[in-house]
Amino acid sequence: MxxxxxxxxxxxxxxxxxxxxxxxxxxxxxxxxxxGFASARKYWQWLAEYAHREKLP
Incomplete structure (x- = not known):
């Protein structure tokens, strides 16, 4: 994705x-x-996990 x-x-x-x-x-x-997300909650959840995984500020 x-x-x-x-x-x-x-x-x-x-x-x-x-x-x-x-x-x-x-x-x-x-x-x-x-x-391509089911909901805004899933959208923000994906972004938060991505930022954490990539160690973004």
Missing amino acids: NIPNIEDFEERAAIAEYDGGLSRRAAENLAAQSQ
Whole structure:
């Protein structure tokens, strides 16, 4: 799996929330799904594990 793009995630979630009228949770889930994750929770979990594994600051 490629490293998720946080900028794309945030932009897509913001558009879905403000222009699409979705709740923030639904908008973030949609943004995560667009990058191949089941949910925003899984998206952030993957990123946290990646940062820990790669010892990112």
